[in-house]
Amino acid sequence: MPSKSSSxxxxxxxxxxxxxxxxxxxxxxxxxxFLYTLTPDERTYTFPLPGITFKWFGVALQRADLWRALxxxxxxxxxxxxxALVLGTLAAAAVYRSKFFGREAISFLLVLPIALPGIVTxxxxxxxxxxxxxxxxxxxxxxxxxxxxxxxxxNNVLARFRRMQGSQIEASMDLGANSFQTFRYVVFPNIAxxxxxxxxxxxxxxxxxxxxxxxxxxxxxxxxIWIFSQLTRPRDRPVTNVVAMFVMLITFLPIVFAxxxxxxxSDTEGEPK
Amino acid sequence: MLNRISTYFYQRPKLVxxxxxxxxxxYMAVVYLGSLFSLLINSFYSIDDFTGLVIRELTLKxxxxxxxxxxxxxxxxxxxxxxxxxxxxxxxxxxLAYYIAKFASPRAKTWLIIAVTxxxxxxxxxxxxAWKLILAKEGILSWFINLLRLDGALEWLLSFPSIxxxxxxxxxxxxxxxxxxxWLPYMIIPIQTALERVPGSLLEASSDLGARPxxxxxxxxxxxxxxxxxxGSIFTFSLTLGDFIVPLSLGNxxxxxxxxxxxYQGTAGNIPLAAAMTxxxxxxxxxxxxxxxxxxxxxxx
Numbered sequence: 412m413p414s415k416s417s418s419x420x421x422x423x424x425x426x427x428x429x430x431x432x433x434x435x436x437x438x439x440x441x442x443x444x445f446l447y448t449l450t451p452d453e454r455t456y457t458f459p460l461p462g463i464t465f466k467w468f469g470v471a472l473q474r475a476d477l478w479r480a481l482x483x484x485x486x487x488x489x490x491x492x493x494x495a496l497v498l499g500t501l502a503a504a505a506v507y508r509s510k511f512f513g514r515e516a517i518s519f520l521l522v523l524p525i526a527l528p529g530i531v532t533x534x535x536x537x538x539x540x541x542x543x544x545x546x547x548x549x550x551x552x553x554x555x556x557x558x559x560x561x562x563x564x565x566n567n568v569l570a571r572f573r574r575m576q577g578s579q580i581e582a583s584m585d586l587g588a589n590s591f592q593t594f595r596y597v598v599f600p601n602i603a604x605x606x607x608x609x610x611x612x613x614x615x616x617x618x619x620x621x622x623x624x625x626x627x628x629x630x631x632x633x634x635x636i637w638i639f640s641q642l643t644r645p646r647d648r649p650v651t652n653v654v655a656m657f658v659m660l661i662t663f664l665p666i667v668f669a670x671x672x673x674x675x676x677s678d679t680e681g682e683p684k
Numbered sequence: 685m686l687n688r689i690s691t692y693f694y695q696r697p698k699l700v701x702x703x704x705x706x707x708x709x710x711y712m713a714v715v716y717l718g719s720l721f722s723l724l725i726n727s728f729y730s731i732d733d734f735t736g737l738v739i740r741e742l743t744l745k746x747x748x749x750x751x752x753x754x755x756x757x758x759x760x761x762x763x764x765x766x767x768x769x770x771x772x773x774x775x776x777x778x779x780l781a782y783y784i785a786k787f788a789s790p791r792a793k794t795w796l797i798i799a800v801t802x803x804x805x806x807x808x809x810x811x812x813x814a815w816k817l818i819l820a821k822e823g824i825l826s827w828f829i830n831l832l833r834l835d836g837a838l839e840w841l842l843s844f845p846s847i848x849x850x851x852x853x854x855x856x857x858x859x860x861x862x863x864x865x866x867w868l869p870y871m872i873i874p875i876q877t878a879l880e881r882v883p884g885s886l887l888e889a890s891s892d893l894g895a896r897p898x899x900x901x902x903x904x905x906x907x908x909x910x911x912x913x914x915x916g917s918i919f920t921f922s923l924t925l926g927d928f929i930v931p932l933s934l935g936n937x938x939x940x941x942x943x944x945x946x947x948y949q950g951t952a953g954n955i956p957l958a959a960a961m962t963x964x965x966x967x968x969x970x971x972x973x974x975x976x977x978x979x980x981x982x983x984x985x
Contacts, residue, residue, distance in 0.1 A: 422787040429779035434796075436776070437803055437868060440814040443824060447817055456820035458827045498708040505704035509697065517705075520712050527966065528926020530942050532716075534962050535723035538955055539715075542722050558716050561708065589690030612805060619807035621929065625946075638809050642816060642933040652817075655810045666805040670798050 441659060448652045471653040484634040488617040491556035495613045496606060499564025507572035524559040529622035537626040547629030555627035556620060560613035567609030568602055575601045608672040611665035619662055727960035736953060746956045759964055762941040766924035769863040770917045777871035785879035804869045812929055815862045821851040849936050858934045863924050870919035878912025914979045921972060925965040941965060
């Protein structure tokens with residue numbers, strides 16, 4: 412199916428169709444959820460929809476348990492992202508500014524929480540937290556999330572550091588700025604968008620994480636845990652549809668924005684989950 | 685004052701490096717490596733059969749249970765699923781990756797790459813949920829299959845005990861579709877990266893030397909793209925091995941590794957067995973990574 416020559420690239424119809432098919436397979440399923448938010452049917456997923464109603468949006472808004480779950484998820488994501496921003500930037504700065512023994516090991520250690528299956532990280536944290544008799548709480552969720560969010564910030568910021576010209580920093584110092592001024596006026600403006608992109612991706616990652624959370628949460632219900640309970644035991648199907656659409660939209664915007672930011676400065680993004 | 689602090693640190697780069705490294709390394713080493721170590725230790729503990737309490741003495745008893753016939757079946761079932769998903773994803777991913785790498789205009793390429801990356805970051809749970817709607821017995825896929833008058837074929841497929849079930853939403857076939865869907869982007873990106881590095885002149889040389897397009901594809905493109913396929917398979921394989929959300933939502937009573945771990949630590953309260961079971965995917969992945977490295981997959985990442 413390849414074209415005859417790459418200097419006049421022309422894809423065959425077969426290749427175009429297969430590519431289109433894969434793209435549709437990747438994106439159409441999400442829109443099915445959007446469709447189902449309008450179904451009046453409470454007990455089944457009947458298609459074609461027996462009618463159209465907008466009442467479930469109102470019903471979902473009234474649910475106190477959903478608001479609590481959303482609040483908890485936002486709090487966890489905010490604190491985990493903040494921790495990831497600090498730790499990830501420090502690690503990136505250290506790896507960028509000097510060569511030292513074990514530099515490769517640091518990248519490896521940071522990427523491990525997302526390279527190993529989520530269940531390994533989850534159950535490992537559970538045995539450690541349980542073994543130390545620490546009660547499972549809001550903070551144990553945050554600690555778990557921070558472990559896999561650090562690498563996202565680290566990758567974004569490190570990529571930016573590598574493209575930044577070291578001479579800028581030297582020039583700043585030569586002109587009499589001290590380290591703090593150099594950071595404030597030279598380094599920070601350079602890495603600001605990388606921090607923003609990394610931070611948003613870390614936020615999105617934390618906001619809908621469920622596997623590690625299942626093992627590190629006590630009685631707390633984050634929004635993904637709420638959805639997960641509906642997946643195994645569907646009780647509020649129409650409300651779940653609305654929540655699913657909401658989660659999709661709330662994570663979609665920061666992701667697209669972060670992608671555009673990264674693409675604009677041709678950074679490599681962090682390794683995905 | 686600030687200047688003096690600045691000078692102090694400037695003259696001691698090693699100190700600055702240590703100060704930078706300390707917080708992230710402390711966090712990762714203590715929290716993450718510590719947890720992994722605790723996982724390892726726990727897998728050597730055992731549980732008292734009468735009281736159900738964990739006995740904190742090192743023993744191989746729990747690993748004996750991991751290799752019981754029932755658990756061996758779980759490992760086989762999960763590995764088979766992971767392999768099937770990997771092969772299917774490679775087939776689905778290749779045309780799109782090839783199109784993006786070799787034919788798309790620069791503008792289209794940016795958007796296609798974003799289109800492939802968005803599902804990676806977007807909610808995994810919601811993407812599983814979407815298939816719960818699609819695969820339901822009364823859902824849109826069944827409706828479509830009935831429209832094509834293929835319902836007989838579907839029932840025939842679901843009647844196989846090893847892959848079938850009461851409906852698509854509760855069967856290994858359904859799980860296979862959902863796994864393939866969820867991990868597909870992880871396969872597309874490395875293949876596209878690998879193909880991106882195949883120089884156009886090589887393809888021209890091949891056709892100049894008289895190779896037909898299909899020959900060029902088989903003898904030039906495919907071998908050069910293979911490390912990308914292996915790199916992608918690391919993700920699809922590893923992620924399928926450790927997942928418990930999909931089997932819990934769409935599976936039946938036939939367990940997968942993740943599901944088994946989840947129920948051992950949860951309802952059964954048997955943390956040592958859960959920990960020892962988790963070592964399964966870890967060992968399989970280490971072996972897999974070693975093989976993948978020999979096949980050159982890490983250069984394609």
